[in-house]
Amino acid sequence: MESNNKVASFNQSEMDGQMASNKPVDNKPSGSTEYQLRKYLLLLATLVATVTYVAGLNLPGGAWQDTTDGHLAGDPILRDAHYHRYLAFYYCNATAFAASLVVSLLLLVLDGKNTGWEALLRVVMVLDLLGLMGAYAAGSCRDSFTTIYSAVLVCAVAAYIMLTFTYYWGLEMVLPKKQREDTEKQDEKQSKDTDIHEREELHEVLMLLATFAVTITYVAGLNPPGGFWGDTQDGQQVSDPILQQHYPSRYQAFFVCNTTAFVASLLIIILLLDKRLSSKGFSIR
Structure with a gap:
């Protein structure tokens, strides 16, 4: 009987061990929040690179169809008709395109540990968004009404971006490293909650919708x-x-609705990124 009890006890312990080994293991890395932010940034950088590349090759205003009156066929009309607007659009669009490529390259070396890369990434992202908004404002303005309306909305979002970026930068300098690590551990524990997981899925859907809206409104505003x-x-x-x-x-x-949708979509993206950054311990809320 004693031998049978030992065998049964051994079999039971072996089954418990197998069941424990078959349980889903949370392989979620400690930098999972940074990884989620990395996906968002890569999505946004891809978006900006796409629309700015197309806009740089097909400038708003079209191109001359013939060689007369001192202009060549194929040259952009905007350069001859509104030279300063052309310069503003060209430099802002080129800056946004180049910055989006740099962001994509930085994301390849971002490991969630090197704060130097993270700080540089935030600087380039600010240039990226500011360049995109500046290009939209310069390329879509036609008269005083469109200029004032787009300038007010773009400046408001740009001010929020600069305020948020400045706060993050200053907070990262003064916040002790140990306190940031404690915040990350606490957020990692909270991320296992079901409600938080469902909320994160909703944020991903909103990010995709906002990305789609920014793409079509940027192109429609310029053309x-x-x-x-x-x-x-x-x-x-x-x-x-x-x-x-x-x-x-x-x-x-059309202009009011399209510009409002463009700026609102950008604001949604920025707020979602701000929420992801806030989970790392940097938030203005």
Whole structure:
């Protein structure tokens, strides 16, 4: 009997060990929050690189179709019609494109431990977003109404970005390293909660929708429906949208809705990134 009890006890302990080994193991790395942020940043960098590349090759306002009056066929009309707007758009768009490529390269070496890379990544991301908004404002403004409306919205979001970035930078300098590590451990424990997991999934869906909205509104703002005038005659201005002259109310409604959607989508992305950064111990809330 004693021998049978030992065998049964051994078999039971072996089964318990197998069941324990078959339980799902949480292989979630300690830098999982940083990894989630890394995916968001890579998604945003890919978005910006795509739209700025296309916009750089197809400038707003179209291109000259013939060689007359001192301009060459194929040259951008915006450069001759609105030179300062052309320069602002070109430099902002090129800055956003280059910054998005740098962000993608930095994400390849980001391991969640080297704070130097993380600080550089945040600086480049700020340049990326500011360049994108500046290019949209310069490329979509046609008159005083569109200029003022887009400038107010873009400046408001730019101010929030700079405020958030400055706060993060200053907080990282003064916050003790041990306190940041304790915050990371506490957030890692909270991430196992089911409600938090569902909330994170919702944030990912919002990020995808906002990314899609930014893409289409950026392209539509630079190239509104109806195309552009190719010459100056009968009261029309070359490189101006045709819709603006034929249906000014419709054009204003389109511009307001499109610009609002563009800025709101960017703000959603920034708020989601801000929330991810706040889980690392840096938040203005």
